Amino acid sequence: MEKQSRLLCSELCVQRRLYEVTLNCAILAWKDIQIAKKHTGRAIYGAVKAGSSCVPVCEIIAVQEKDDDTPCKNTGKWQKVPQSPADPCQHAFTVFYVERTRQHCWWCSNVTFHCSDHSLCLLWVQTIREQLALLNSERRVNYYHTFANRPKSLLVYINPYGGKQRGKQIYDHKVAPIFSRASISTDVIVTERANHARDHLKTEADLKKYDGVVCVGGDGMFSEIMHGLVSRTQQEAGVDENSMEETLMPCGLRIGIIPAGSTDCICYATVGSNDPVTSALHIIVGDSQAMDICSVHNEDRFLRYSVSLLGYGFYGDVLTDSERKRWMGPARYDISGVKTFLSHRYYEGTVSFLPAEGNLGSPRDKMQCRTGCSVCRQSSSDKLVSKNEDSVSDAECQDTWTVIRGKFLAINAASMSCACPRSPKGLSPSAHLADGTTDLILVRKCSRLDFLRHLLRHTNKDDQFDHSFVEVYRVKQFRFSPRYQECDSEVDLRESGVTGKRFLSQICREHRACGCMPSQSNWNCDGEILPHTAIQVRVHCQLIKLFARGIEEQQVFEDPYAHCAI
Numbered sequence: 001m002e003k004q005s006r007l008l009c010s011e012l013c014v015q016r017r018l019y020e021v022t023l024n025c026a027i028l029a030w031k032d033i034q035i036a037k038k039h040t041g042r043a044i045y046g047a048v049k050a051g052s053s054c055v056p057v058c059e060i061i062a063v064q065e066k067d068d069d070t071p072c073k074n075t076g077k078w079q080k081v082p083q084s085p086a087d088p089c090q091h092a093f094t095v096f097y098v099e100r101t102r103q104h105c106w107w108c109s110n111v112t113f114h115c116s117d118h119s120l121c122l123l124w125v126q127t128i129r130e131q132l133a134l135l136n137s138e139r140r141v142n143y144y145h146t147f148a149n150r151p152k153s154l155l156v157y158i159n160p161y162g163g164k165q166r167g168k169q170i171y172d173h174k175v176a177p178i179f180s181r182a183s184i185s186t187d188v189i190v191t192e193r194a195n196h197a198r199d200h201l202k203t204e205a206d207l208k209k210y211d212g213v214v215c216v217g218g219d220g221m222f223s224e225i226m227h228g229l230v231s232r233t234q235q236e237a238g239v240d241e242n243s244m245e246e247t248l249m250p251c252g253l254r255i256g257i258i259p260a261g262s263t264d265c266i267c268y269a270t271v272g273s274n275d276p277v278t279s280a281l282h283i284i285v286g287d288s289q290a291m292d293i294c295s296v297h298n299e300d301r302f303l304r305y306s307v308s309l310l311g312y313g314f315y316g317d318v319l320t321d322s323e324r325k326r327w328m329g330p331a332r333y334d335i336s337g338v339k340t341f342l343s344h345r346y347y348e349g350t351v352s353f354l355p356a357e358g359n360l361g362s363p364r365d366k367m368q369c370r371t372g373c374s375v376c377r378q379s380s381s382d383k384l385v386s387k388n389e390d391s392v393s394d395a396e397c398q399d400t401w402t403v404i405r406g407k408f409l410a411i412n413a414a415s416m417s418c419a420c421p422r423s424p425k426g427l428s429p430s431a432h433l434a435d436g437t438t439d440l441i442l443v444r445k446c447s448r449l450d451f452l453r454h455l456l457r458h459t460n461k462d463d464q465f466d467h468s469f470v471e472v473y474r475v476k477q478f479r480f481s482p483r484y485q486e487c488d489s490e491v492d493l494r495e496s497g498v499t500g501k502r503f504l505s506q507i508c509r510e511h512r513a514c515g516c517m518p519s520q521s522n523w524n525c526d527g528e529i530l531p532h533t534a535i536q537v538r539v540h541c542q543l544i545k546l547f548a549r550g551i552e553e554q555q556v557f558e559d560p561y562a563h564c565a566i
């Protein structure tokens with residue numbers, strides 16, 4: 001690692017012990033002078049070992065000069081302000097910074113440095129602020145990651161009814177105070193109805209005023225925001241969303257997710273936790289994680305975008321059933337899951353897909369998408385090259401489509417691992433967030449016991465694809481058509497939201513041969529039911545960016561002082 005030249009180095013007090021405090025453009029480090037004399041061992045980042053600690057400048061949230069008459073931050077108690085000019089605690093400044101805790105969670109820690117000289121105190125505050133300001137004017141790389149600009153102004157949408165209906169409380173108590181500490185200005189809109197945020201983003205919002213959009217809610221709320229932003233971007237670029245062939249325009253604004261829903265899968269897959277403070281800190285430090293989006297069409301009609309799961313058969317049926325049990329709360333997913341499993345329905349149809357080529361790995365290569373993922377980085381540079389060279393488009397590769405007909409218990413397309421606390425590995429553990437592909441998983445008709453074995457493997461270490469009745473492909477596009485084509489009356493029923501008994505009885509009337517087994521399932525598109533079963537799906541590489549950095553690997557840090565050129 002390249003050594004950085006020192007900007008400041010002073011002897012300052014922390015809790016009345018003398019520390020050598022050093023700042024360079026990458027790191028702020030402080031070392032207990034007495035302890036350091038005794039120990040020469042290596043220190044672990046973020047932990048106070050052998051009396052030394054450090055924090056990367058890009059993870060400093062703010063620095064504040066401490067008023068003499070405020071309570072001491074470190075003890076929370078009021079302390080007498082020393083009068084003697086020689087008192088080393090007379091002037092102080094506090095640095096707020098990111099500290100990692102358990103399981104990818106972050107929290108806002110702080111340390112207060114004291115000194116006797118006011119001008120020295122001011123110099124430290126000013127120099128740290130200058131370094132933070134530089135983060136906005138240049139892209140910096142820390143140990144693992146390139147940082148984009150920190151946001152200064154955000155548009156925040158809060159769903160007050162998501163999850164346990166605590167969205168507003170979570171934002172007001174946990175997020176707003178740290179945004180304000182980091183001097184981020186916000187315009188907050190508490191939604192009044194479903195699709196309020198989507199419609200506002202699509203038509204009204206003055207997006208030029210903001211550096212990002214924040215969604216406080218669950219996956220459904222995120223989907224609203226993503227649809228609003230993607231559609232607005234296409235409108236402004238004159239791109240027709242109904243045309244499958246059009247290349248969609250990437251969105252300029254990043255999206256932050258403050259988790260306040262029931263499942264918060266997208267947040268979990270992109271940050272590694274569903275903790276609101278962690279997400280707020282990722283927003284403040286200006287993280288940037290690109291993400292693919294699938295467009296879903298029926299013929300020449302755009303239906304929806306998807307970022308996580310498109311599921312037909314099992315997951316479609318679970319969602320359809322659970323929608324009728326909304327009054328049960330989150331328990332409905334378990335009940336509908338068991339019911340759907342016991343009904344053991346299979347569906348006939350044809351799946352065609354365009355396989356991913358090149359260095360995009362395979363769904364079974366056990367390469368997990370993590371911060372700075374090399375597969376996603378490669379896709380990003382491939383995307384740039386193909387844009388510049390106008391290379392072979394997917395449309396010219398028509399002859400490589402693969403066609404599979406059969407009876408399926410489930411057809412799933414996972415554009416990310418879909419890991420969540422219930423299924424820590426997710427539906428496709430090696431799926432990538434931003435490689436321009438989706439993992440198409442076909443579970444063919446099999447016995448109930450075999451299907452149960454497959455489902456259980458989502459929760460243990462065994463390979464869930466290692467069954468004769470499961471196939472998995474990494475694809476760029478796919479199509480599905482059910483064996484029994486849907487008639488207009490079925491689509492009308494779905495679109496008008498009439499589901500349940502009436503819908504099933506309609507199908508059973510039309511396909512008497514199947515007894516009470518419906519001939520078609522529904523597509524579950526990121527938790528929404530699609531009105532059509534015959535769909536065409538195309539993955540758009542890195543169409544949006546989130547204020548996230550993907551899931552960080554277990555950290556092994558080097559000696560912070562190695563970077564300080566001390």
Ligand SMILES: Nc1ncnc2c1ncn2[C@@H]1O[C@H](COP(=O)(O)OP(=O)(O)OP(=O)(O)O)[C@@H](O)[C@H]1O
Binds near residue numbers: 160164195222
């Ligand atoms: N003010 C509102 N009133 C009613 N519904 C709303 C409102 N604002 C947003 N919604 C809708 O509520 C739905 C569910 O919200 P959200 O995703 O935040 O929570 P959830 O469903 O509990 O969590 P998850 O999606 O993670 O399971 C979203 O689809 C969104 O469109």
